[in-house]
Structures are given as C-alpha cells and as structure tokens.
Amino acid sequence: MTPEYGIKLAVHLISTDFGDHAAKVCDCLLRKGTLALDDIVRTTKLSPQQVKTYLKVLIQHNCVQAFAMEHEGGCGEGPVVVTQYMLLFDNILHRMRFPKLLAIVSEELDKECEELFEAFLKHGWLTLQQILDRVPSNQNDGNCTVQDALRGSFTKLVNAHYVERCPAPDPFLVPPDEEKTPARKHDANSAKAVEELEIGEQCDIAKATPSKAKGFPVITDTCSDINGDKSIDNPPGVVIGKKRKQDALKLDTESGATSEKDVPWRANYKELVCHLRHKACIENVRARMDSGAAIVLSAMLEATQSAEKNVKEEISVPLSINTITEAVMQSEAGHSMTLERIRASLVQLGCHPNGVGADETYNIDLKKIIELAQNDEVESMVLKRYGREAHRIFRLLSKSCCPLETNKISDTTFIEKKEAAKILYKLWKDECLHMEKIVLNESRQSQFMLWKVKKDTFWRHILDEMYHAALNLSIRIIELRRDKHVGALRERDVRLAILLQASLMKLDDALMLFHDF
Numbered sequence: 001m002t003p004e005y006g007i008k009l010a011v012h013l014i015s016t017d018f019g020d021h022a023a024k025v026c027d028c029l030l031r032k033g034t035l036a037l038d039d040i041v042r043t044t045k046l047s048p049q050q051v052k053t054y055l056k057v058l059i060q061h062n063c064v065q066a067f068a069m070e071h072e073g074g075c076g077e078g079p080v081v082v083t084q085y086m087l088l089f090d091n092i093l094h095r096m097r098f099p100k101l102l103a104i105v106s107e108e109l110d111k112e113c114e115e116l117f118e119a120f121l122k123h124g125w126l127t128l129q130q131i132l133d134r135v136p137s138n139q140n141d142g143n144c145t146v147q148d149a150l151r152g153s154f155t156k157l158v159n160a161h162y163v164e165r166c167p168a169p170d171p172f173l174v175p176p177d178e179e180k181t182p183a184r185k186h187d188a189n190s191a192k193a194v195e196e197l198e199i200g201e202q203c204d205i206a207k208a209t210p211s212k213a214k215g216f217p218v219i220t221d222t223c224s225d226i227n228g229d230k231s232i233d234n235p236p237g238v239v240i241g242k243k244r245k246q247d248a249l250k251l252d253t254e255s256g257a258t259s260e261k262d263v264p265w266r267a268n269y270k271e272l273v274c275h276l277r278h279k280a281c282i283e284n285v286r287a288r289m290d291s292g293a294a295i296v297l298s299a300m301l302e303a304t305q306s307a308e309k310n311v312k313e314e315i316s317v318p319l320s321i322n323t324i325t326e327a328v329m330q331s332e333a334g335h336s337m338t339l340e341r342i343r344a345s346l347v348q349l350g351c352h353p354n355g356v357g358a359d360e361t362y363n364i365d366l367k368k369i370i371e372l373a374q375n376d377e378v379e380s381m382v383l384k385r386y387g388r389e390a391h392r393i394f395r396l397l398s399k400s401c402c403p404l405e406t407n408k409i410s411d412t413t414f415i416e417k418k419e420a421a422k423i424l425y426k427l428w429k430d431e432c433l434h435m436e437k438i439v440l441n442e443s444r445q446s447q448f449m450l451w452k453v454k455k456d457t458f459w460r461h462i463l464d465e466m467y468h469a470a471l472n473l474s475i476r477i478i479e480l481r482r483d484k485h486v487g488a489l490r491e492r493d494v495r496l497a498i499l500l501q502a503s504l505m506k507l508d509d510a511l512m513l514f515h516d517f
Contacts, residue, residue, distance in 0.1 A: 002030060002089055003464035009471045010092040016478065021046060022054040029087035036082050055085055061124035062091045062266055068172045083170060094269050097508055101272050105162055112153045117162060125166050125264040128154065164268040273311050277517045281366060284373040289348050295334040296345040299327035300364060314367035321360045370517050377510050378462060389415050390423045403436060403450035424451055432458050459514060466511045473504040
C-alpha cells in the first residue's frame with residue numbers, strides 16, 4: 001500500500017506537469033486501485049471525455065498502463081471484456097529524477113544522445129518519424145546529415161537499452177486464478193494487493209513483448225526513403241515543441257504500426273534504475289571497505305548486467321574467476337590488480353567460491369549490500385533525532401539476531417539501566433522498536449522486557465517521511481521559480497532553488513534506496 005505522503009507527492013508531480021484534472025485521475029487510481037473508465041468518471045466527477053483525454057496523456061507519459069480483462073457479466077449475461085487502468089506509481093516518481101537519468105546517458109554515450117533522450121523524457125512515447133521531424137524543414141532538402149546523426153543517436157540509445165518499444169496499448173490479460181490467491185478468503189485488502197501484483201507482473205510481460213515486434217530491430221531506413229515515402233503520415237499525438245499538457249498519443253489498436261518509423265518508443269526506466277542501483281552498491285562498498293573491493297564489484301556488475309531480469313535482483317549471476325579477472329583487468333581502474341588482490345576483494349565482499357578449479361565461480365549478495373546501506377541511513381537518522389546513546393542502543397539491536405533484555409542492552413552499551421529503559425520506551429513509542437513483556441510467575445513479581453527493531457513498520461515510516469520531505473522541497477522549489485522578484489532578490493531565489501534542487505536529489509538517493517532498490 002502506498003503511504004499517504006507518497007500519494008501526495010505523486011499527485012503533486014502530475015499536477016505540476018499536466019494540470020489539476022490529470023492529478024485528479026492520478027489521485028483516484030492511487031487511492032482506489034485499478035479501475036475501469038466508468039469508475040474513474042464516477043469518482044473524479046469529471047466528464048468521460050476529460051477522463052479519456054487525461055488517461056491518454058498519462059499513458060503516453062508512462063504513468064498509466066491500460067489492459068483488457070474478462071469479467072462476469074450481470075443479469076445472466078456471459079463474460080464481458082472491460083478495459084481497466086492501472087497507475088504506475090514508480091514511473092511517476094521517476095519524473096523528479098530526470099536529471100539523474102540524463103546524467104547517465106551523458107556519461108555513457110554523448111551529448112547528442114542526451115539531447116534526444118531528453119525528448120523522450122519530456123514527451124513520453126515517440127516514433128522514429130517524430131524524431132526525424134525534429135530536423136528543421138530547410139535542412140531536409142538534399143541534405144541528410146542531420147537526420148543520419150539523429151538516427152545514429154537513436155540507434156545508440158536502443159543498443160544501450162536506454163529506450164525500449166512501448167507496450168501494446170491495450171493488452172488482454174488473464175484474470176487472476178482464485179485458487180492461487182488464498183488471501184482472498186480471509187482478507188480483502190491483501191487479496192486486492194495480490195490481484196494487482198499478478199496484474200502488474202502480466203503487464204511487465206506485455207511490456208517485454210509488445211505486439212508487432214520482438215526485441216530490438218535494426219534500423220535500416222535511409223534518408224532518401226523517408227523523404228521519398230509519401231504514404232507515411234505523421235502519427236497523431238505528441239508534437240515536438242508543443243506543451244506537454246496538449247500531448248495525447250492516439251494509438252491505432254486495430255491496424256498497429258505500419259512501418260518501423262511509426263513504432264512508438266519510450267525511456268526504459270528499468271535499465272536506468274538498475275544502473276543507479278549498481279552505482280549505489282559500488283559507492284557503499286567503497287565507503288565501507290576500500291576501492292579494490294569497489295573495482296571488483298563494479299566489474300562483476302558490468303559483466304552480468306545484461307543477464308539481470310529484475311531491478312531488485314538479490315544475487316548476481318555467477319561468474320568464473322577467469323571471467324572476473326578479465327573484467328577487472330579490462331577496466332580502467334583495475335588494470336593493475338593482481339589475481340591475489342582480486343581474490344582478497346572477493347573475500348571482503350563475502351563471496352564464497354562455488355566449485356573448484358575450472359568450475360570455480362563467485363556471485364555477489366546484492367540484497368545484503370542494499371540492507372547494509374539502508375541500516376547506515378536509518379542509524380544516521382536515529383543519531384540525529386535521538387542522540388548518541390539512542391544510536392548505540394539502536395545499532396546494537398539492529399545487529400542482533402534475537403531480542404535483547406533491558407539489562408543486557410544497558411550492560412553492552414554502557415548506559416545506566418534507568419536511562420536505557422527511558423530511551424527504549426521512547427523508541428518503542430515512536431514505533432522504532434518492538435517490545436515483548438515476559439512474566440516469570442503468576443504473581444507478576446518477576447518480569448522483564450525484550451526488545452528488537454521493528455524493521456518493517458519503522459522502514460515504512462521512514463519512507464513516508466522521505467516522501468513528505470521530497471514533497472515540501474518540490475513545492476518550495478516551484479514557489480521560488482514562480483516568484484516575480486527582480487534584481488538581488490531574484491538572484492537569491494535562483495541560488496536557493498539550485499541548493500534545494502541539489503538537496504532534493506540527495507534525498508531522492510535515500511528514497512530510492514528504500515523504495516526502488
């Protein structure tokens with residue numbers, strides 16, 4: 001379930017980019033879950049035409065996924081197929097980290113690819129024809145250099161998997177199997193979550209295998225083909241240079257794309273988030289261990305990146321020691337590392353060899369690295385909020401594999417028992433800890449308390465606080481940009497907005513650690 005401030009942040013981002021009516025649709029889908037068109041109209045009090053318009057905008061910008069599903073008809077009627085709309089919460093959050101995504105493309109490719117990728121971020125779904133239409137008309141006649149450069153940049157983005165084919169606009173999904181969702185029998189809320197999870201997984205399949213295409217095509221169209229083919233109409237929808245609020249990609253679901261130039265493409269958030277996750281793991285290892293371990297981890301992640309199926313992979317793909325050594329040697333930072341140093345770094349990373357000799361392989365526990373990074377973030381927050389003594393107690397409990405008694409905590413942390421109990425109660429009241437009272441006899445004259453970190457609840461609370469802070473920063477940045485001050489006051493507003501934007505990006509690093517990674 002999305003936390004309250006997560007909903008408010010998503011609605012704010014949509015309102016900023018697409019207006020209040022689109023934000024109403026977003027709020028409805030976030031709070032009510034997957035709905036049909038009639039249900040959205042009834043909840044938002046908007047007209048059907050308004051809802052359709054803003055659903056098209058949200059679909060084009062990768063914020064909503066439409067799908068068709070068979071339902072039982074009423075009054076003895078047979079099954080009917082109903083189109084439903086599911087909000088993609090993660091994709092909405094990605095809108096505030098566009099600068100990070102652009103930085104990845106800029107670092108890995110070049111400036112021209114960055115500019116083209118920015119068009120995908122701003123306008124959502126784009127076709128190759130729309131990309132080529134970016135060339136001014138006075139450069140089209142007799143000169144294909146600019147179009148060839150654009151096609152080259154597009155091909156680089158495709159080969160790097162930074163853009164992908166858009167999913168089928170209205171895929172048909174099989175209804176969830178009731179026999180495989182026992183939660184339905186006793187918990188309506190968990191049943192709803194299970195159903196939406198299954199739908200989400202099927203939508204991922206629909207995205208991975210769009211209709212009309214499989215995999216990434218080789219772009220073979222020439223500039224003369226594009227200029228000479230008069231049968232190709234500009235596909236309706238987004239037009240470069242128009243306001244995003246007027247963008248609406250009208251998809252022909254019956255005939256589909258007529259040529260490769262008319263196939264819609266979009267930014268591949270999954271690939272980019274994987275890149276950010278790898279970077280976070282490498283930097284955490286560099287801070288906790290040393291640069292050698294970070295170099296080995298970086299080389300292993302780069303070698304296995306294409307084999308990763310999910311963003312939140314817990315264990316990396318196994319690699320032989322020879323493959324690891326070769327990958328490290330080929331990297332700029334690791335060309336001078338010896339085999340012994342590489343093996344020592346693998347030990348630091350907690351890798352244990354699987355097999356011996358030629359069959360010796362290693363893999364990385366990525367989940368553990370992320371959990372350690374989360375623990376560091378939480379401990380830092382506890383230190384700032386509750387002080388050093390509370391930080392020592394929380395750190396002890398977070399590292400303990402079992403609940404600890406008050407006296408044990410007091411003795412281990414060298415904090416007076418009365419003060420330790422006071423701190424423990426404070427942490428328990430704020431839902432940081434779980435307390436269990438143990439009574440040794442019926443007269444209750446002998447009892448003691450056991451304490452442990454209430455991880456799931458506390459982590460969700462921290463995430464909601466991050467959403468709240470991100471919302472406040474985002475609102476303040478917009479206010480500063482809209483202020484009509486002049487002179488020195490305007491310069492002050494600009495500097496403050498830049499500082500707050502940097503703070504928002506740093507906060508987003510922590511937010512991704514808890515939500516995306």
